[in-house]
Amino acid sequence: YGVEPDIARAAELYRQAAEQGFAAAQCNLAVCLLNGRGLKKNAAAAVEWLERAAEQGYPRAQNLLGECCEQGRGTERDEERAVEQYRRAAEQGHAGALCNLGLCLLYGRGVAEDEAGAVERLTQAAEQNSLCAVETLGICYEFGYGVAEDRQRAVEQYRRAAEEGYAPAQTRLARCLLNACGVEKDEAAAVKWLERAAEQEFPWAQAMLGECCEQGRGTAADGTRAVELYRRAAEKGYAPAQCSLAVCLLEGHGAEKNEAEAVAWLRRAAKENSPRAVDLLGQCYEKGLGVEADEARALRLYRQAAEAGHTWAQFHLGRCLIRIRGWGVDEGVEWLSLAAQKKNPKALVALAECFEWGWGVEIDLRRAMSLYAKASGQGYGLAQYRLGLCLFHGRGMESLDREQNEKSSIGWFQRAAEEGVAEALDQLGVCCETGRGMEANAEQAADYYAQAAKKGCASARRHLALCYFSGLGVEKDPVRAVALLRQAAEQNDAGAVFELARCYQSGRGVSRNRAEAQELFQRAFKLWKQRIFDRKDLEAALEAARCCRDGLGVEKDVAEAERWFAFAARRGVSEAEKELQELLAAKRDGSLLRRIFRGR
Structure with a gap:
């Protein structure tokens, strides 16, 4: 005041007064x-001066000394001593100390948790216009800590502090507005x-604003700006932003x-004990993204995050344990159950x-269908598709009205298709072609197939391809049909490999080549068997049974055919049941059929 600002000179004058015992100085x-x-940073020396001022009962010094003890700045971390200092300053009515003491009581830091006592101190601090206290009171009202839950009142508190320019409150108010929490x-x-809070370089606001830009919520979608905001927050050490930035870099x-670079950011976030970062690192090691693939390390990372309660890690760990059969199927189910209890759709x-x-x-088909239904209710396309399949095939259904079940399946296939599930479009094509449901x-069937094929199904x-062979809904075009079969065969679709084998066997769309046909039949059979072992695929079991029965791609083996027909029949595949009955009738062995379906 009345002179040019000179921080170094101010520090020198503070020292002169401090050395004479003046507490404020x-x-x-x-x-x-x-x-x-105005001076070189020296937290230890700062604590010494704060102790001298605090001993004189100076409340500001007591509060600052408490913060140093709580954070471990310039002294050993000591939450109990911090609470003692806050309490001494709070008894003198110091707003900052009242707020800090309230926070310690609220979260049980250095003192027994006391939500009601916390609200009392926070209210006293808020009356002195402590913006931190006002915001924290909002948290108490939002979640019912020490007071009755009242989200509208929480929003009032957030707005009060936000209008005073307090970035954390601005961010919480924004979150409420985004999620309709206590406000429209x-x-x-x-x-x-969020813009106002982000301008103050508040990392949480920057990360949330990045999400809005990425998703197009409240502003035009702008991936580039989202990355810029994530990076600004990430560089401040904010782990959620480091994770979001990593995902953008991965994709x-x-x-x-x-x-x-994505892996480097995830490592930094993981050091901050971010379970999401640990889970994402696990995915990188599982898939070989930015690092050499290492399934064992991926599992360790998933387990670390799963044990910290991260839902997606629990899902990933469970899925991996089940996929790697020898590593613990039962444990895998336990982890999936934990994640499912939290309504994780996957x-x-x-x-x-x-x-x-x-x-x-x-095996419990009704339980399976119930779980698919729960995930479908969240709009998860894959679950809607699977639920549709259960209805279509009558698996896990109380009603045996096949026609009604098939009609009900159509709506779920359509919902799944709207969610981008290509297989649902394909199944709609099957329904259109066969008139089922x-x-x-x-x-229309050919159009559905074309839409799904364009998506890579x-x-x-x-x-x-079969439509182009037969002229079903399109003009016949054997050459195009074979090209489509080759594309599907490259994706290891066993059915396409099988149909391609038949083409070489008969000379349809290609030159006849029996050796090539036999090789393709064998490949199809191996693919079907692999799908059975990997996913217990019912269609694969049915086709493998037919190959064994007819000697296509494998030596004729009626006993093996019976085994695969029975596998699919037990799981509700009516075609498998019918063909098994025919096979056993030919052998006149009805007793086996009765044993297979006993208790189904």
Whole structure:
């Protein structure tokens, strides 16, 4: 005041007064030493000056000394001593100390948890316009800590502090506006508050604003700006932003794909004990993204994050343990169950598969269908598709009305198709072609197959190829049909390999070549068997049974055919049941048939 600012000169004057025992000067000198203002940073020296001022009962120094003890700045971390200092300053009515003491009581840091006592101190601090206290009172009202839950009142507290420019409160208010928590949803208003907080370099706000830019919530979608915001927050050490930035770099969204840099950010976030980062690192090691693939290390990382309660890690760990059969199917089911209890849609589907195929549990088709239904209710396309298949095939159904079940399946296939599940489009094509669940319409069937094939669905390419062979809904075009079969065969679609073998056997669309046909029949059979062992695929079991029965790609083996027909029949595949009956009738062995279906 009345002179040019000179921080170094101010620090010198503070020292002169501090050395004469003036508490306020001792406190000001300590602040300069803590923050490196006018002096070289020296937290230990700062604590010494704060102790001298605190001994004189100076409340600001007591509060600052408490913060140093709580954070371990310039002294050993000691939460109990911090609470003692906060309490001494709070008894003198110091707003900052009242707020800090309230926070310690709220979270049980250095003192027994006392939510009611916390609210009392926070209210006293808020009356002195401590913005931190006002925001924290909002948290108490939002979650019912020490007071009755009242989200509208929480929003009032957040807004009060936000309008005073307090970045954390601006961010919490934005979150409420985004999620309609205690206030009407208003994404545009939320973005404005996030902009104000982000301008203050508040990392949580920068990360949330990045999410809005990435998802197009309250502002135009802008992947590039999202990455910029994530990076600003990540460089401040904010682990959630480091994870979000890593995901963008892994996917090439808003920035050039850079898997190595993504892994580097994930490592930094993992050091901050971010379970999400540990889980994402696990995915990198599982898939070989930015690092050499290492399934064992991936499992260790998944386990670390799963044990910390991270739902996605629990799903990933469970899925891997089941896929790697020898590493613990039963434990895999336990982890999937934990994630499913938290309504994770992928975990619900994976657990449903366990009950459908008998991985680590007894086969229970009704339980499987129930789990698919739960995930479907969350709009998860794969679950909707699987639920549709259960209805279509009558698996796990109380009603035996096949026609009604098939009609019900169509709606789920359509929902799944809207969610981008190509296999659902393919199945709609099957329904259109066969007239099951809907009116037969060859042109519509071919169109569904074409849509799914364009999305890369191998079975749809096979089905579309058969349309071009027969002229179903399209003009006959054997050459195009063979090209589609080759594409699907390259994707290891066993059915396409089988149909391609038949082409070489008969000379349809290609020159006849019996040796090539036999080789392809063998490959198809191996693929079907692999699918049975990997996923217990019912269609694969049915086709493998037919190969064994007819001697296609494998020596004729009626006993093996019976085994695979029975495998599929037990799981509700009506075609397998019918063909097994025919096979056993030919052998006149009805007793085996009765044993197979006993208790189904």
